[in-house]
Amino acid sequence: MSKNKILILFSHPLFEKSHANKALVENIPSSENITFHDLYEEYPDFDIDVKKEQALLSQHDIIIWHHPMYWYSCPPLMKQWIDMVLEHNWAYGKKGTMLQDKIIFQVITTGGDKENYCETGSDRYTVLELLEPFNQTAKVCNMTYLPPFVVHGTHNMTKEDYEKNGLVYGYFLDYLENNDLDTDEILQYHYLNEWFATILT
Numbered sequence: 001m002s003k004n005k006i007l008i009l010f011s012h013p014l015f016e017k018s019h020a021n022k023a024l025v026e027n028i029p030s031s032e033n034i035t036f037h038d039l040y041e042e043y044p045d046f047d048i049d050v051k052k053e054q055a056l057l058s059q060h061d062i063i064i065w066h067h068p069m070y071w072y073s074c075p076p077l078m079k080q081w082i083d084m085v086l087e088h089n090w091a092y093g094k095k096g097t098m099l100q101d102k103i104i105f106q107v108i109t110t111g112g113d114k115e116n117y118c119e120t121g122s123d124r125y126t127v128l129e130l131l132e133p134f135n136q137t138a139k140v141c142n143m144t145y146l147p148p149f150v151v152h153g154t155h156n157m158t159k160e161d162y163e164k165n166g167l168v169y170g171y172f173l174d175y176l177e178n179n180d181l182d183t184d185e186i187l188q189y190h191y192l193n194e195w196f197a198t199i200l201t
Contacts, residue, residue: 069112
């Protein structure tokens with residue numbers, strides 16, 4: 001089978017302070033099929049090259065929005081990227097078919113524990129509920145939106161915890177690159193982590 005081409009759109013305004021994201025990024029496999037694209041490094045002035053970003057999207061099969069949970073959403077540069085790059089009649093609309101059938105999902109880091117993200121928890125909503133606007137954006141663009149890969153409790157992790165999550169992320173990306181995905185099966189899970197744990201066992 002041909003390998004999947006993966007585009008990681010990374011957005012973290014304080015990347016140098018994030019031990020969790022550093023561990024994830026350091027474990028991204030070195031492969032010609034995986035593109036790591038740091039938006040804050042590329043566009044420190046928020047002056048996004050729309051055509052360049054659209055070309056990148058066109059060249060990949062799987063798109064990953066990788067970012068920390070910022071006030072129950074994404075950092076501002078990623079929101080601007082979505083607003084500018086996903087143009088009418090390119091990404092959506094009658095002539096907007098350039099992203100059709102591509103797979104997209106989010107890789108999220110958050111200091112909050114998983115049990116906080118529920119109706120009775122301090123964050124009141126599940127992560128899936130909070131990410132629903134991204135799901136709808138993907139659907140409008142005729143993409144297949146999968147559950148997120150979420151790393152919870154980053155504020156209380158040990159060095160070993162960071163390393164463990166990084167290793168799992170690396171294995172996960174390697175699997176995505178080299179295997180066809182059963183999206184119907186994956187959609188039965190709340191998190192991609194949970195689905196991938198069944199693959200590892």
